[in-house]
Every structure is written in structure tokens, then in C-alpha cells.
Amino acid sequence: MTSTISLTIDGQPVEAPADATVLQAAEAAGITIPTLCHHPNLTPPAVCRLCVVEWEGRRTLQPACVTQVAADAVIHTRSPRVDLARRTILEMLATTVDLSDAPELRAMLAEYDAHPERFGEDLTRREHEVIIDNSFFVRDYDKCVLCWRCVEACGTDMEHAFALGFSGRGFETSIATFFENPMPETTCVFCGNCVGVCPTGALKDRRVFELEMATDY
Amino acid sequence: MSYEPVLTARIGKIDPASLTDYEAHGGFQALIRAVELGPGRVVALMEEATLLGRGGAAFPAGIKWRAVHQAEGPKFVVANADESEPGTFKDRVLMEGDPYALIEAVILAGFATAADKGFIYVRGEYARAYQRLRHAIARCYEAGYLGRDILGSGFEFHIELRRGAGAYICGEETALFESIEGKRGYPRLKPPFPTQAGLFGRPTLINNVETLINALHIVLRGPAWFNSIGPAHSPGPKLYPLSGRVQRPGLVEAPMGITLRELIEEHGGGVSGSGEFRVALVGGAAGAFLGPDHLNTPLDFRSLASIGAALGSGAVIVFDTSVDMKPILQRIADFFAHESCGKCYPCQLGTMRQRDIIARMVAGQGRPGDLQLLRDIGQTMRDTSICGLGQTASNAILSAFELKLT
Amino acid sequence: MLTFDRIVPTTCPFCGVGCQINLHIKENRIVQVTADFDKRPNYGELCVKGRFGTDFVHHPTRLTQPLIRKDIVLGQPFGKARPARSVAEAYREATWEEALTLVADQLARIAQESGGDAIAALASAKLTNEDNYLYQKLFRSLLKTNHIDHCARLCHAGSVVGLMRTIASAAMSNSIEEMENLHTFIVTGSNTTYAHPVIALKMLKAVDKGARLIVVDPRRIDMAKHATLWLQQRPGTDVAVFQAMAHVIVNEELYDKAYVATQTEGFEAYAAHIQRFTPEWAEEVSGVPAWKIREAARLYATAPSAAIYWGMGISQSTHGSDNASALVNLAMLAGHLGKYGGGLNPLRGQNNVQGCSDMGGLPNVYPGYQPVSDPAVKAKFEKLWGVELNDRPGLTVVEMAQAAGEGRIRAMYVMGENPATSDPHLHALYEHFSNLDFMVVQDIFPTETARFAHVILPAASWAEKEGTFTNTERRVQRVRAALPPPGEARPDLDILQDLGRRLEARLGVHTAQGWNYAGAEAVWREVGQAASEYAGITYQRIEEEGVQYPCYTEDDPGTLYLYKEGVPRGRGKFWLMDFRPPVELPDEEYPFNLSTGRLLYHWHGGALTRRSRLNDAAPEPVVEIHPVDAKKLGLVSGDLAKIRSRRGQVVARVRVTDRSPIGTVFLPMHYAEAAANLLTLDALDPDAKIPDYKNTAVAVEKAEVANWELVLA
Ligand SMILES: Cc1cc2nc3c(=O)[nH]c(=O)nc-3n(C[C@H](O)[C@H](O)[C@H](O)COP(=O)(O)O)c2cc1C
Ligand code: SF4
Ligand code: SF4
Ligand code: FES
Numbered sequence A: 001m002t003s004t005i006s007l008t009i010d011g012q013p014v015e016a017p018a019d020a021t022v023l024q025a026a027e028a029a030g031i032t033i034p035t036l037c038h039h040p041n042l043t044p045p046a047v048c049r050l051c052v053v054e055w056e057g058r059r060t061l062q063p064a065c066v067t068q069v070a071a072d073a074v075i076h077t078r079s080p081r082v083d084l085a086r087r088t089i090l091e092m093l094a095t096t097v098d099l100s101d102a103p104e105l106r107a108m109l110a111e112y113d114a115h116p117e118r119f120g121e122d123l124t125r126r127e128h129e130v131i132i133d134n135s136f137f138v139r140d141y142d143k144c145v146l147c148w149r150c151v152e153a154c155g156t157d158m159e160h161a162f163a164l165g166f167s168g169r170g171f172e173t174s175i176a177t178f179f180e181n182p183m184p185e186t187t188c189v190f191c192g193n194c195v196g197v198c199p200t201g202a203l204k205d206r207r208v209f210e211l212e213m214a215t216d217y
Numbered sequence B: 001m002s003y004e005p006v007l008t009a010r011i012g013k014i015d016p017a018s019l020t021d022y023e024a025h026g027g028f029q030a031l032i033r034a035v036e037l038g039p040g041r042v043v044a045l046m047e048e049a050t051l052l053g054r055g056g057a058a059f060p061a062g063i064k065w066r067a068v069h070q071a072e073g074p075k076f077v078v079a080n081a082d083e084s085e086p087g088t089f090k091d092r093v094l095m096e097g098d099p100y101a102l103i104e105a106v107i108l109a110g111f112a113t114a115a116d117k118g119f120i121y122v123r124g125e126y127a128r129a130y131q132r133l134r135h136a137i138a139r140c141y142e143a144g145y146l147g148r149d150i151l152g153s154g155f156e157f158h159i160e161l162r163r164g165a166g167a168y169i170c171g172e173e174t175a176l177f178e179s180i181e182g183k184r185g186y187p188r189l190k191p192p193f194p195t196q197a198g199l200f201g202r203p204t205l206i207n208n209v210e211t212l213i214n215a216l217h218i219v220l221r222g223p224a225w226f227n228s229i230g231p232a233h234s235p236g237p238k239l240y241p242l243s244g245r246v247q248r249p250g251l252v253e254a255p256m257g258i259t260l261r262e263l264i265e266e267h268g269g270g271v272s273g274s275g276e277f278r279v280a281l282v283g284g285a286a287g288a289f290l291g292p293d294h295l296n297t298p299l300d301f302r303s304l305a306s307i308g309a310a311l312g313s314g315a316v317i318v319f320d321t322s323v324d325m326k327p328i329l330q331r332i333a334d335f336f337a338h339e340s341c342g343k344c345y346p347c348q349l350g351t352m353r354q355r356d357i358i359a360r361m362v363a364g365q366g367r368p369g370d371l372q373l374l375r376d377i378g379q380t381m382r383d384t385s386i387c388g389l390g391q392t393a394s395n396a397i398l399s400a401f402e403l404k405l406t
Numbered sequence C: 001m002l003t004f005d006r007i008v009p010t011t012c013p014f015c016g017v018g019c020q021i022n023l024h025i026k027e028n029r030i031v032q033v034t035a036d037f038d039k040r041p042n043y044g045e046l047c048v049k050g051r052f053g054t055d056f057v058h059h060p061t062r063l064t065q066p067l068i069r070k071d072i073v074l075g076q077p078f079g080k081a082r083p084a085r086s087v088a089e090a091y092r093e094a095t096w097e098e099a100l101t102l103v104a105d106q107l108a109r110i111a112q113e114s115g116g117d118a119i120a121a122l123a124s125a126k127l128t129n130e131d132n133y134l135y136q137k138l139f140r141s142l143l144k145t146n147h148i149d150h151c152a153r154l155c156h157a158g159s160v161v162g163l164m165r166t167i168a169s170a171a172m173s174n175s176i177e178e179m180e181n182l183h184t185f186i187v188t189g190s191n192t193t194y195a196h197p198v199i200a201l202k203m204l205k206a207v208d209k210g211a212r213l214i215v216v217d218p219r220r221i222d223m224a225k226h227a228t229l230w231l232q233q234r235p236g237t238d239v240a241v242f243q244a245m246a247h248v249i250v251n252e253e254l255y256d257k258a259y260v261a262t263q264t265e266g267f268e269a270y271a272a273h274i275q276r277f278t279p280e281w282a283e284e285v286s287g288v289p290a291w292k293i294r295e296a297a298r299l300y301a302t303a304p305s306a307a308i309y310w311g312m313g314i315s316q317s318t319h320g321s322d323n324a325s326a327l328v329n330l331a332m333l334a335g336h337l338g339k340y341g342g343g344l345n346p347l348r349g350q351n352n353v354q355g356c357s358d359m360g361g362l363p364n365v366y367p368g369y370q371p372v373s374d375p376a377v378k379a380k381f382e383k384l385w386g387v388e389l390n391d392r393p394g395l396t397v398v399e400m401a402q403a404a405g406e407g408r409i410r411a412m413y414v415m416g417e418n419p420a421t422s423d424p425h426l427h428a429l430y431e432h433f434s435n436l437d438f439m440v441v442q443d444i445f446p447t448e449t450a451r452f453a454h455v456i457l458p459a460a461s462w463a464e465k466e467g468t469f470t471n472t473e474r475r476v477q478r479v480r481a482a483l484p485p486p487g488e489a490r491p492d493l494d495i496l497q498d499l500g501r502r503l504e505a506r507l508g509v510h511t512a513q514g515w516n517y518a519g520a521e522a523v524w525r526e527v528g529q530a531a532s533e534y535a536g537i538t539y540q541r542i543e544e545e546g547v548q549y550p551c552y553t554e555d556d557p558g559t560l561y562l563y564k565e566g567v568p569r570g571r572g573k574f575w576l577m578d579f580r581p582p583v584e585l586p587d588e589e590y591p592f593n594l595s596t597g598r599l600l601y602h603w604h605g606g607a608l609t610r611r612s613r614l615n616d617a618a619p620e621p622v623v624e625i626h627p628v629d630a631k632k633l634g635l636v637s638g639d640l641a642k643i644r645s646r647r648g649q650v651v652a653r654v655r656v657t658d659r660s661p662i663g664t665v666f667l668p669m670h671y672a673e674a675a676a677n678l679l680t681l682d683a684l685d686p687d688a689k690i691p692d693y694k695n696t697a698v699a700v701e702k703a704e705v706a707n708w709e710l711v712l713a
Helices: A022-028 A080-094 A103-110 A148-155 A195-198 A208-217 B019-024 B029-037 B037-047 B060-072 B090-097 B099-113 B126-142 B173-180 B209-221 B223-227 B262-268 B301-306 B325-339 B344-363 B370-384 B386-391 B395-402 C048-052 C054-058 C094-114 C129-142 C157-167 C199-210 C238-251 C255-265 C269-276 C279-286 C290-302 C320-334 C353-358 C377-386 C395-405 C426-433 C490-506 C520-530 C627-633
Strands: A004-009 A012-017 A050-054 A074-076 A136-140 A164-167 A174-177 A203-205 B077-080 B116-121 B158-163 B204-208 B237-244 B250-255 B277-282 B288-290 B314-322 C006-011 C018-025 C030-035 C067-069 C091-093 C119-124 C184-188 C212-216 C227-231 C306-310 C344-345 C411-415 C438-445 C456-457 C467-470 C475-479 C594-598 C622-625 C638-644 C649-656 C664-668 C696-703
Touching: A004 B099, A004 C094, A012 A050, A022 A050, A022 B325, A022 C091, A022 C627, A050 A080, A074 B395, A080 B126, A080 B344, A080 B370, A136 A208, A148 A164, A148 A195, A164 A195, A164 B325, A195 A203, A195 C048, A203 A208, A208 C030, B019 B126, B029 B099, B029 B209, B037 B209, B037 B223, B060 B099, B060 B173, B060 B204, B060 B209, B060 C238, B060 C320, B077 B173, B090 B126, B090 B209, B090 B237, B090 C184, B099 B116, B099 B126, B099 B158, B099 B204, B099 B209, B099 C129, B116 B126, B116 B173, B126 B158, B173 B204, B173 C344, B209 B223, B209 B237, B262 B314, B262 C067, B262 C091, B262 C199, B288 B395, B325 B344, B325 C320, B344 B370, B344 B386, B370 B386, B370 B395, C006 C475, C030 C048, C030 C054, C048 C054, C048 C227, C067 C094, C094 C119, C094 C411, C094 C438, C119 C395, C129 C377, C129 C411, C129 C467, C129 C520, C157 C320, C157 C344, C157 C696, C184 C199, C199 C212, C199 C227, C199 C279, C212 C238, C227 C290, C238 C269, C238 C279, C238 C290, C255 C320, C279 C290, C290 C520, C306 C320, C320 C344, C377 C456, C377 C520, C395 C426, C411 C456, C467 C520, C622 C627, C622 C638, C627 C696
Parallel strands: A004 A074, B077 B116, B077 B204, B116 B158, B237 B314, C119 C411, C184 C212, C184 C306, C212 C227, C306 C344, C411 C438, C438 C456, C594 C664, C622 C649
Antiparallel strands: A004 A012, A050 A074, A136 A203, A164 A174, B237 B250, B277 B288, B277 B314, C006 C018, C018 C030, C067 C091, C067 C456, C467 C475, C594 C696, C622 C664, C638 C649, C638 C696
């Protein structure tokens, strides 16, 4: 049994198990913190940083999904600093990838009053061709937000197939197979667990993709 | 006040290939002394000396040594010799000119922490340093400084030399571990810290080359000597790589806390080009621009932090009034966009957007809200990035706008 | 972005893991399958079949109309069953009225002429508990026959007998959620990664967390890569390895003395009996180094808790019951029974093979494994159903076909099974079926078996009806109607009830409940009356998440792992056995051993998966041959090879791989055009009546042309 500690979140006294994350403690107290890369069944990569909160006395904002609570911490989940960070990240994301298939993210953009258009037009974007190389799912990396979920689902968190990894670096990073080989030439077993965790429609059942092609466009 | 160089004392005076030359100039005396003192005492000396890490983050070395000393093995020592910060070449000079010193320091750190193995991670481009270290390691094995029962102490230790992957991010300690482990150079989340779970998930002491070499002198001359040099809050000898528009660019060893003016005028022989100082970039690309107002600011960790700048690696690049700063800013923005590993969103996206915006400003096509955008991006990167790269990627650029350099 | 008309939660129709899935429906088509991340047993994880393979329900060859052979004229005598090349050519469409009249007339006639014992019925591991309950009830109560069996006979009968005679219970004792936290476990005769993919993931998580895995398998299966120890025994020598492990555990005194003393019987005799099975002897016989056998025995016996998982490699053998009993002996020695992460776990192959057996889809027992020959049980069911019952245990799958060949069985009813690919020695089976006076197939596709039928009845698929499946860990889970059945296809329950009403009228027998159930739920309620271990499970309780039986009352939480209070037999009985080699060994004429089994992308006889996009991933029959053998035969990957046994021959594409040991070739069971069972032999385990699908002597030679002809319609 872990002990219970008390802290303050948004002015509200909160009790939490000592090994809880800030996200868990906040959720238990009915306080919502936005997340993107975090998925309850996967190791949190803590890369999106949308869940950051302000912790009085700490230099930087803290990612709620991986930061452990501490006794007497005073935490703010909607301070101006937090909102600025979330808004800016969302705006930059929206100017980089196609979020049309990510309703939760679009709702977040509205909630944080994000205006991607203020970044102007002449921006570098990530552009990829849709990859259709098997009968089961397509990969539309125009829509990929690099949340890492698929890589983790393909790795030790679920499938242990290790067919997905990264290529490129920085802004040009993309999720890729080894040597960018077509899926059937990799260790992929088409479990689709990557598709199941993808939050943006970048990975999609081929049938759904084809239906969309036939109706929407 | 005249200062006798310590860290660079042997450089240029000895044959870097020769172990006997090294021994004849005080080499391995620190290790012999350390073996006499025993690990616990060595760690205590390191704690007494206020040695702040010279790799840039200024973390007290003694705390790390203590933590690893107390941890359960197996454990490792890593010398961070990746040195990729623009304008920084101090570790290179140390390794090329006095390679045995780094090896002695790594063995000493290994002895003090009871580590099983040491790694020296050398920047990929540093071919000469790599070769000299490789040669020196072989000689040390022959001479019994490495291997089993070092100096009759019963201590066994090995050193493996690794070449960097040509990425700035691999100098970040946890990305460096990943790189040694054969993975992509992505920084890890902290905690856990390297002293808890570092290389191969084991407790690891990682220090910069300059930090480690300071340890030799602390063991030989004692913490009191060390703490008496420079300001009490960040004492010790310091290497300042000086470049740009100065008459005599090069590596300067001086007491910590000399002023920017002293560095440029006394050591650099004054500003070159137009002869008139405009600005200096202190701490490399991750640092900040300091204008004429700050010529008298001491170049030490605390003083610089108090004005919102940072000493970083200690690199100082000087610009005179004739330099067009726009391309310089573009180069800095390009550098970060190119070197971001892409793991976390603020840096992955922010460095590119920063680059895009600087590019249009430089091209004369800036938009009304651009400066605000740069500030928002900068604050977001500083507040939310996983590692120091993103956290510092806007420093130089924002400081340039503060100083109205464009 | 696509929007869906509805999202219907249900249970995956493929393997026994019983993953919970959501069918996303648009315009009455399944367009996507997802899984909830917080739901047992799969917690959002799926394999390729569950996620992408359910499109079979929309395949154009679905049966949509009752079919009657063209040469049958109602009211006139007609010929025996004989295979049509294709259903499309040889049958005509009929109305339900016409088809069911014919079926009821013929079954009633044969029952009246020759008695119920002339009628046999195959239940189905693919259909729901409710379907199977009603099915066996129909044949038992109205037609008075116990000749009811299903393909569990062909997969786990060895396990069932091996477990029943030692501890008197045959279900998997541990649960899927225990797998992630295993300390030590043995996987043997199970290519878990292919046959139970989601269970394999849980096991790998345990390995990641430090669990010790012992794999005992002749083939280099994926699990072997993760094993602490891999014992690669020669095919068919399992008993030798397990007996030698027991030898080590006894002689090194590693056994759980308290457990053995209080919970078992026959230890003295057993300990004496196994003295000759030394690890050195086992090394001779099995090729597994003696040190590995010792090491495995120690790892297993000294663990605080250890589980054994097995599949077809153990049970599909003419000594399948001995294999399973040998594992029971090990578990009893080590005292690894009745604990968390400790037990005996036959991994059930099909979605509802557990349920079909539970529901009495077996020749010797009523629902809940109550023996038909037990007078008290007979009385209980006579009272419940209100009819007289037959107390003679019936015939098993292979025996039924043989009896048909001899004319003892005259009519056969096959519901959702496809013996014409799944039974051994198919040429013999074809002859037996051709001797039937009347055969009915009720299915969703015109299967290979359907081509023998006089009447084919189109059924609703799993996505088109209500009911429950019971997964391998005894969890009863809901199946829901997400789509209307195509054409005139009807849910199996409807068909059975319609038939039940007609038979009652013709035979003048009336059951207490009649044949007008209010729906699947009403049938399930009767199951609870028939067998108390399901009584506590109601549809309402399993609305969100299934419950594991035994579950006697509505406030009983169900049972995570079995035998906490001891095994049902009271004391477990150590089973004495000798080592027997496989019936058919390679010789000069047939120098290779053929092992048959499964692939990841297909399932069972392939009737479903060959009709889904899964087929794109594995479209052709492929035979795996070890590089050493391939070199001798002059074969390279991509060549065609003819594989010939004393009973038949098939052609398959060659894949050279060291997954199989030297001297053994591997052929999957999913391809009708190269049916592995044309080669296998129908010798049976004397107790379990299960054939040996893993050891057939074959010759292999290069072939020039593939004679593949896959007729789906
Ligand atoms: C992007 C980045 C690059 C870095 N590069 C180096 C480097 O090249 N050399 C170095 O010693 N430290 C570098 N560091 C700092 C290391 O992460 C770490 O703080 C240092 O190795 C600790 O040693 P010290 O305590 O002796 O300074 C870098 C940090 C960041 C964030
Ligand atoms: S493909 Fe999907 S799951 Fe994978 S990183 Fe991109 S957005 Fe995340
Ligand atoms: S701050 Fe930049 S370099 Fe550091 S982890 Fe994030 S993306 Fe990578
Ligand atoms: S949700 Fe915490 S960093 Fe992405």
C-alpha cells in the first residue's frame, strides 16, 4: 500500500496516492488536463507536452502525464503560462499537419483560442504521400502528429513486432519502417494495434479509407 | 593578478603520445594519491570543492560523485567529450594536447565511485583527439593503469572509447547514453537521473571533460586551493574558448569570473574588424548576446544567470560593429531547426517555426505579429521542452531582439 | 471523416481468446473493428484476424436461400449423399417451408425406421452456447440420439481425457489476466503467437517483466526466441521429456511434499514407475540434452508458482491423453495447482470450443459434463425437458463417419462445421459420407462438407444474431446482432426451433419448454437450470463484461482460477504411462514426418478466412521445409512440391526455413485446395479418439504444376 499525500491543484485541496501522476491526481479530483500522446495502455512518451501544468517553485512547466505528485505541491492547470504553452503548441501543430481526422484536437484548438493563421502562410509543412502497401491499413503521414503511440504499440507495450520506428530528425521526423520498406516486407503482423491507438487517422483501416475516398472527395 | 594555468599547463609542453612524458610532468600523481586516500575520501574532497559542471548545466560535481559512489553496482563513468556547441573547442584542446589527463581523470572517477567501466564519448568530427585517446588508452593498459589491480589497489577498470554520431543532441547526457546503447539519440525523460538509472539503466557518473580534469587538481591540491580561485559561489579555473572578431582568438584559461572586457582585451588582444565592440554571444548558440552594457559582467555561472544569460560551455564569440547580424541570427535559427531531435513537440515544431519566421524577417517580409510569435514560441520551448536544446533554442534570438541587433 | 451508423460491441468470432470488439457499421456493412482499452480479456489489443478479418460476413458466396439438390424430387426416394463439384451447379433454391419439411420428414422417417441411433449430429465450436444447447437438446430429446460431437474431438479430446482421468476437470485453470504476472511458465505444443496471438502478447509482457519461460516444442516457434530454455524434442516424444522432468523432480526431491501427501494419490507407485525414465534415456529418445531436461525440471519445480500452457501439439496425437496426463503429473508433483499463476491450461482453439463442450456438444455428457449414462443425471434431464432420454453414450466425430460408411449411421446433420477439411484421412471420409441416406448442412457458406448434403440451410453469421461465447478462460461473453442476415438466412436458433416444432408434430413427442423461446436469453436461462455452474451468469451481468464460470449464484463473482479448494476428483491421481512412439514413423518410402498446424492469417479449415482479405496475406498453401532437407530434395523457396502419404497427395509452394526440424515438413490446415488432411491418418488415441495430426510419414518431391482449384461457391 502506498501512502496518501495532500497537495493543491487549482486552489483545491487534493489527496492522492504518493505514486500517482499529476494527471491521475487531477482526474480523481475532477480536473481535466488535456493529453495527446498519453494513452492509458502505453508507456507515456511525454512528447506532446499539451498536458503541462505549472508547479510553483519549479523552473519549467511539468508534464502531468509523467510527473509524480509530491506532498504540499501547489499546482495550476490553467495558468496563463500553461495556456500560452498549450495554445502555441496546438497552433504550431495545426500549421504542420492535417488535423481534419482528429476531432479531439480540433476541439482543443477551440478551447485554447488557438489561431494557427497568425503564423502566416509561408511555412514549412510536413508532406507525405499516402502509403497503401497492404490490404489491411493505410498510412497517411500527412495526418501524423508523431505521438509515438503506434511505435509503442508495435513494440514492447503490445505487439513486440518492432516493425515501426522513426526516420528523419527534428521537424522532418516521421514514423517509418526499417529502411522505409513496405509493411509486408517488415516484421509487421498486421495486428492493427497501431491503428487502434492512432489518435489522428494517420493510420486507418483501408476499408474506411476507401469509403472516404469514394464519398467525400 | 597573475594566474598560472593548471588545466592546460602541460599542453604544448609535452608529447601527447608519450606516457613517460606525461608521467614526468605530474601525470598519474592524482590517481596515486587517490589510491592512497581511498574512494570515500576522494568523494569527500569532490564535495568540499565547489566544482560546478563545466558541460553547461553547472550541476555540482560532488553531489553526482557521492550519489554514484553510494549506488549499487554495476555502474559506469562516462566522459562527455561530444562538444558540439558552436564556438566551443576547449575539450578538443585538452584531449589533443593532454590525452592522458582525461584518461587518468576517468580512472580516478571510476575508482572513487567503484564503477565497473568507463566510456569516453568523443565527438565524431574529432578524429585527432580520438586517435590520441586510443593510443593513450592502449599505453595505459600496457603500463597497468587500466585493467586488473590498478596501482596495486585491487581495483579493476576498463575504458571504452566511442565516437559520436555527428549530432548536437548526442551531447545531452541521456541522448548520449541512448547513442552508446545503439539506439536513436533521443533524450530520456528525467527523472530518473543518470546517477539513478543512466547508461544501460545503471547508476552512471557523467561529467564533461573539463569537469573531470578539474578533479585531478582537486585531489592533488585540495578543495581549499580550488575554492580560492574566482568567486566563492562558482570557483575554480575555467576555460574560455574565444573566437570571432578579436585579435587573438583561442582557448583562454583564467580564473572563473573574469569579465567580458578582461577576456576580450587582456586575453584576446582587443576587438578586430572595425575595432569597435558590438556584441558577444556568450555560451554558444544556446547562450545569449551581451551588449556593451555587460562588458563588466563577470563570466561565471551565477552572475550571468542573474542577468538572464548563461555561461554554458564558456564559449565567447565576439562581433564588431561592422558585422551584419541578420545572417548570424538565421544561422542560429537554422542550427536549432537542424539539430532538434524531434522528440518533443515544442522543440520539434518551435525550432522550425522560429526558423521560418526569422527567414521571412531576414528577407524583409516579416509580418506584424512576428516578434510576438517568436516570444510565444520561445517561452513555450523554454517552459515545456524535454531537454536543454529546446529550452535554450530561443535564448540567443530573443536576446538579439532585446538588444535591437536587427 | 467517416461517420458510422452504429457501433456494436461483441465478441471476436475467431480464436478462443475471446477478444472484445466493436463493430463499426455503415450501410449494414462492417467497415472497421476497434477494441475498448479498458475491457477484459484483451484490453484493446487484437490480432489481424479480429481487427481485419471479419469481412467474410459480406463475402458474395454467403448462403442466402435454402438449397436442395437438383436431383431430389419431393415425395420420391432419392440417392445417397455424394459430393457435388460445386454447390452453385448442383443445387436449386428452395423455400424454408420446402426445405424444413424435407429435413423434418427425412429425420423423422429414419428415426422411426432405424431408431435415433441411426442419426448423428455435429455441433459447432463456432456457434453460440445457446445454439449448441438447443441443438443437442433437439437431437437428444426429440430424436433420442447421443451421437453428438464437434471438432473439439479433433483438437483437445486428448487434453480432456488426460485431465478428466487425473483431476476430473478439463477447463483451463488459470485466467488471461494472470498471464502478465507469471513467475515461471511452460509453453508446449502451442504456437501461441499464431494460434492465440493476444495471449502470446500477455505472455511476452510477463517475459519482459522477468518471467522464466520454458518452451518444449520441436518447431522453432516465435515463443522459443523469448524462452529461458527451449527444449526441442523430436516430434512425438513429448511424454519422454515430461516423464524425465518428473524423474528429476522426484529424485532431486524438488516435489511439493505437502501437496503430494494431502492432495494426490498413487505417488509411491508413480515414483517407482518413473525410475527408468532418466534424463539420459530421454535424451536418447527425444534428442533433448539431459542437462536441459534437468534445468527445466528445476526451474519449474522450484518456482513459487508456475503454469503450463499447451495446444494441439500435445493433444493431437494417438497418445494425446498420455501427453496431457504427463503434464498433470508434473503440476501435481510441483504443487502448481490451485494458485494464482499456477495451473494447467489447454489453450482452446476456437471462439466457442469451450462453450460447445460445456453445452453438451459431446456424445457422453449433457450440459455441464453430466454423464448421459448416469441414471440420476438421466432422471434430472428427463424431468427438466419432460421427455424420455437415451442413456447410451454416442459416437465421436471420426467414429460417426466410420459408422456412416458401415451403414450404422444413416442420417447426419452438420451445423457450422466442416469435417470435409478438418477430419483426418479425407479420402476415407468422403467415402463414408457418400454412404449416407440423408445429410443436412446448416452453415453460412457452401463449405466442402455442404457439397455432400441433400439440403443446405443458410444461417446467420455471428454478427447477425444474439447469444454468448465462452472463451478459453471460461468467460461467458456476449455476441450481438449488428447486421440483418443476408437474403433469407436465419439465425441458427430460429432454424432449430422451426425444425423442433416440425419434429414434435411428426414424432408426437413434446418437450416441457416447447420450441418457442423468447430469444437467446431465454435459452441461456434454461442452461442455468441444466448446469448449476452457469446459473449465476445472466445476460444483465455480462452486458458490459463477461463473467468466468463456475459461477453458481448471481452474487458469485465468478472464478479467476480453479482448484483453490482442491481438484474436483478429490485427490489428483498420478497417471502411470509408458512411452509410445507415433503410429506412423518415416521409413524409406515415406522418409519425412509431416506436421500440420495453423498460420496467423487463417483460421481452422479456412472457410471464413479464405473468404476475407486475410487471404491476401497468405493466399497459397505453403509447405515449410528445413534447409538441409530442401538441399537434398533440390528445392528452393518458391518451388512447388508434391507431398505424398499412403493416403493421398497435395501440392504446395515451398518455403525453406529452419522453423521445422530436419526431417519434418510443416503444412497448414487451412487450404482446401491442398488439404493437409488428405494425407493424415485416422488412427485414434484409444481413450480420447483423437487422431494424430502432427505425425504422418510422407514423401516430398519437386512438382511442376499446382493442381490447386479452390471452389468457394
Ligand atoms: C543539447 C545539449 C547538448 C549538450 N552537449 C554537451 C556536450 O557536448 N558536452 C558536455 O559536456 N555536455 C553537454 N551537454 C550537457 C550534458 O547534458 C550534461 O549536463 C553534462 O555532460 C554533465 O557534465 P558536467 O556536470 O560535468 O557539466 C549538453 C546538453 C544539451 C541539452
Ligand atoms: S501514426 Fe498516429 S499513432 Fe503513430 S505517431 Fe503518428 S499520429 Fe501517433
Ligand atoms: S527539447 Fe528538442 S532536442 Fe530536446 S527532446 Fe525535445 S525535441 Fe529533442
Ligand atoms: S500527454 Fe503528457 S506529454 Fe503528451
